[in-house]
Each structure stands twice: as structure tokens, then as C-alpha cells.
Amino acid sequence: MALENGEKVEVALSEVAEAKPKKKDWVVLSLRVVAFLATASATIVMALNKQTKSFVVANVGTTPITATLAAKFNQTPAFVFFVVANANASLHNLVMIAMDVLGPQYDYKGLRLLFIAILDMMAMxxxxxxxxxxxxxxxxxxxxxxxxxxxxxxxxxxxYCNRSGAALVVSFIGFIILLIISVMSIIKLLKPNRINHASP
Amino acid sequence: MALENGEKVEVALSEVAEAKPKKKDWVVLSLRVVAFLATASATIVMALNKQTKSFVVANVGTTPITATLAAKFNQTPAFVFFVVANANASLHNLVMIAMDVLGPQYDYKGLRLLFIAILDMMAMxxxxxxxxxxxxxxxxxxxxxxxxxxxxxxxxxxxYCNRSGAALVVSFIGFIILLIISVMSIIKLLKPNRINHASP
Known part of the structure; x- marks a missing residue:
């Protein structure tokens, strides 16, 4: 009888575990897709940002002497860091989307949601x-x-400045979504239908 | 009998709630104190950062004409933002320390730890x-x-630059501790001795 009860509990637990991938969290998944698109486009727009311009530096008689100057994102360390940070956020969301699609079979002692919450926070x-x-x-x-x-x-x-500004705006959108995702990941740890909670 | 059982559960729950303040989390509390000291000193050092210097701009005969220039933190918007962010982190940790000392009687549906985790993340x-x-x-x-x-x-x-650098280093220390606190706050949500977990 006691054994039967134990079996019943085990079955219930595996049901909980198997029921999870079926009811995917579409809200978070779609937020992740939007965040990925936002941070990825911010990365690309900033990384390809370059403007070459010729300036008249002097006049010899009536012939203007021009100097060609280029503005590129990698001349500004802050913009290089911006590209790295946004590329990291894109990669993070891509991996998280992949993990969500592949399902929660990649779990370690039910700490999957904890790792996701911490990684979300770091990327954010x-x-x-x-x-x-x-x-x-x-x-x-x-x-x-x-x-x-x-x-x-x-x-x-x-x-050059306009494109930088566009990259910033898109990146802000991505950041705000990332912040929302991080909060949702933390809230998920509380939910009673977590695998951890089901265990006694 | 059923009523008695219910009472027993209630007593057990209140015991859990009352047992908590006794075994205070000294690690987090001391980390918060260090983080507060670090971000508060970063705020103060940066906010009081000012250097006045006289430069020789011209010579009239043998008399040098000097101009006095001042470098202050509020001339740089990024430094103003730095002061605001560090002041916010200090205030946050101060409030959290106060809440910890006053005990967890200020609870709302057992969501106290959730709010702390989210606020920690925001301040960080x-x-x-x-x-x-x-x-x-x-x-x-x-x-x-x-x-x-x-x-x-x-x-x-x-x-001026040396003091700014010192403020930055101290602020980094505060930030890293804040990051550790945030991770610990998230991990706390998993612990089975949480009030939420005790309820069936």
C-alpha cells in the first residue's frame, strides 16, 4: 500500500514534469524573440556605423584642398562596449529561446529556472x-x-550620429524587454507548479 | 478533529514565520552594509569632487595673466548620473538593512522575498x-x-581625475557586492523554509 502510494506520487511528479513543455510560456517566448530582434539590430546598426566625409582644410589659389575623415564606431570605446553588451544580450536570448524550444529535458536538479533567472539578470x-x-x-x-x-x-x-541614435533607441527597447523578462523569470521561481515545489 | 488539524497547521506556519527573524541571514546583512558603505562613499567622493586651477593664458610684458578654471562633477552629465545611481543603491541597501532589522512583520502574502529580489535587481x-x-x-x-x-x-x-578614479573603484566594489546580493536574493526564493513553501 505504501509502495503503491509512492508510485502514485512518482507518476504525479512525472506528469507535472511532462505537462510543462505542453503549456509553453508563449508570453516570455515572444518577449524573448522581440528582445533578441531589438538587441541584434542595435548590435548590427552600431557595428556597421561608419561615415566618411571630406572637409576643405585649405585653399591654394582657387583649388580647395580636402581632407577625408571617417567616423567609425570602433573609434569610441563606449560604442565598442555597447556592441559587445548588445551582442551578448542577443546571444543570451537566442540560447534561451533554443532551450525553451528544445524543452526542459535539460534540467539539473530542478535548478533550470534558477539558472535562467540569474543569467537573465546578468545579461540585463x-x-x-x-x-x-x-x-x-x-x-x-x-x-x-x-x-x-x-x-x-x-x-x-x-x-553617423543619427544611426547611433537609432541603435540606442532600439537597444533601449531591448533592454526594457530584458528587464521585464528578468522580473518574470524571478516570479516564475515562486509558482507552485514548479517541479521543485511538487517534490515534498 | 479536522478543525484541530487546521489549527495545528496554522500554529506551525506562525512558528515558521516567527522562527525566521531569529536566524537572521548575517551574510547578506553584512554584505549589504559593505555595499552601502561602498556606494555611499562613491557618491560622496564624486559629489564633492572639485578642482580649481589657474592657468597662464598670456603674458603682458613679464606679468602673466592667469585664468582660473574649475573642474566639477556636475559639468559632466555622466558623473551626475553616476552620483544618482550610487545614491539610489545606497538608499536601497539602507532601506533593506532597516527592513531586515525590523524583522519580517512587514510582509504581504509572503511576497516579501520576491519584492526584495526584484528591488535588488533594479538597484543593481x-x-x-x-x-x-x-x-x-x-x-x-x-x-x-x-x-x-x-x-x-x-x-x-x-x-580631480584621481578622485574620480577612486570613486569609480569604490563604486565597482559596491556594484559587485550588489550583484552577489541579487543572486543570493534570487536563490532565497528557492529555499524550502520560505513561508510560501510551508503552505500546502
Whole structure:
């Protein structure tokens, strides 16, 4: 009788485990897809951002002498960090989507949700730092800083600045979604239908 | 009999709730104190950071004409954001320490630990953005950026730069501790001695 009871509990547990992949969390999955698209496009737009422009530096008689200058994202360390942070967030969400699609068979002592919550938080924190760095560097490029005698450069490299701004906006959207996902991942740890909770 | 059982469960639950403040989590509490001290000193050092220096701008005969320039943290938006982010982290940890000392009587449906985990994450994310912004702005002040023709200013305002660097280092320490606290807050949600878990 006692053994039968034990078996019953085991069956119930495996039912819980098997019932999970069927009712996929479509909200989180679709949020992850949107976050991936946002951070991936921010990465690509920023990484391909380059503007070449010729300036007249002097006039010899009536012949203007021009110098060609290029503005590229990798000239600004903050933008390189931005690209790394957003690429990391994209990769993270891609792996998480893959894990969700493959199902929760990759579990270790029911700590899968815990690892996901912690990894979500880490990716979000890195994206936050990247966005912070790139935002204030862009602000400097746009407005300059008269105290430090740093002139604005956006009047010269307008389309470079516009593309940087677009990358920032898209990255912000990705970050906010990543923040929402992180909160949802933490809330999931509380849910009573977690495998951990089912065990006595 | 059924009623008695119900009473027994209730007593057991309140025992769990009352047993908690006795075995305080000293590790997290001391980490919070260290994190508070680190972010608070980063806030103060940066907010009081000011250097006034006189430069010789011209010579009239043998009389040098000097101009006095001041470097202050509020001239750089990234440093203002850094101060706000670190002040927020300090305040957050102070409130959390107070809540821990006052005990868990301030609970709402057993969701106290959830709120703490989410708030920890938010404070950590903001500190991350502040550190990211200030770090890259300091790097610019130290090395300059020849592509954008932004000259370094640390050769002129050396002690200003040194104090900024000290604030950054202390803030990093605070951030790393905040990250550890956030992970521990998430792990706590899993522990079986949580009030939520005790309920069937």
C-alpha cells in the first residue's frame, strides 16, 4: 500500500514534469524573440556605423584642398562596449529561446529556472552598462562639453550620429524587454507548479 | 478533529514565520552594509569632487595673466548620473538593512522575498548603467579621443581625475557586492523554509 502510494506520487511528479513543455510560456517566448530582434539590430546598426566625409582644410589659389575623415564606431570605446553588451544580450536570448524550444529535458536538479533567472539578470545588467556608456557618449557627441572643451561632432557627422541614435533607441527597447523578462523569470521561481515545489 | 488539524497547521506556519527573524541571514546583512558603505562613499567622493586651477593664458610684458578654471562633477552629465545611481543603491541597501532589522512583520502574502529580489535587481541595474557611463567618460578624460579631437583633461586636472578614479573603484566594489546580493536574493526564493513553501 505504501509502495503503491509512492508510485502514485512518482507518476504525479512525472506528469507535472511532462505537462510543462505542453503549456509553453508563449508570453516570455515572444518577449524573448522581440528582445533578441531589438538587441541584434542595435548590435548590427552600431557595428556597421561608419561615415566618411571630406572637409576643405585649405585653399591654394582657387583649388580647395580636402581632407577625408571617417567616423567609425570602433573609434569610441563606449560604442565598442555597447556592441559587445548588445551582442551578448542577443546571444543570451537566442540560447534561451533554443532551450525553451528544445524543452526542459535539460534540467539539473530542478535548478533550470534558477539558472535562467540569474543569467537573465546578468545579461540585463551588462546591457544596462552598455546602454549607459553609449548614451552619455552620444550626448557628448551631440552637445559637446564646453567645460572640457570637447566640441560636438554631430554637426559634422550627422548621419553617423543619427544611426547611433537609432541603435540606442532600439537597444533601449531591448533592454526594457530584458528587464521585464528578468522580473518574470524571478516570479516564475515562486509558482507552485514548479517541479521543485511538487517534490515534498 | 479536522478543525484541530487546521489549527495545528496554522500554529506551525506562525512558528515558521516567527522562527525566521531569529536566524537572521548575517551574510547578506553584512554584505549589504559593505555595499552601502561602498556606494555611499562613491557618491560622496564624486559629489564633492572639485578642482580649481589657474592657468597662464598670456603674458603682458613679464606679468602673466592667469585664468582660473574649475573642474566639477556636475559639468559632466555622466558623473551626475553616476552620483544618482550610487545614491539610489545606497538608499536601497539602507532601506533593506532597516527592513531586515525590523524583522519580517512587514510582509504581504509572503511576497516579501520576491519584492526584495526584484528591488535588488533594479538597484543593481541602475548602478551598472551609472558605472558604465562614468567609466567611459573617465577613460575619455584620461586618454582623450584623437578621432573626435577631444583632448585629455587629466593632465591638467590631476587630483580631480584621481578622485574620480577612486570613486569609480569604490563604486565597482559596491556594484559587485550588489550583484552577489541579487543572486543570493534570487536563490532565497528557492529555499524550502520560505513561508510560501510551508503552505500546502
Amino acid at each position: 545588467a551588462l546591457a544596462s552598462a552598455g546602454d549607459g556608456a553609449a548614451t552619455f557618449m552620444s550626448e557628448l557627441g551631440k552637445n559637446g562639453n564646453s567645460h572640457a572643451r570637447w566640441d560636438k561632432i554631430c554637426d559634422k557627422f550627422q548621419s | 541595474a541602475l548602478a551598472s548603467a551609472g558605472d558604465g557611463a562614468a567609466t567611459f567618460m573617465s577613460e575619455l578624460g584620461k586618454n582623450g579621443n584623437s578621432h573626435a579631437r577631444w583632448d585629455k583633461i587629466c593632465d591638467k586636472f590631476q587630483s
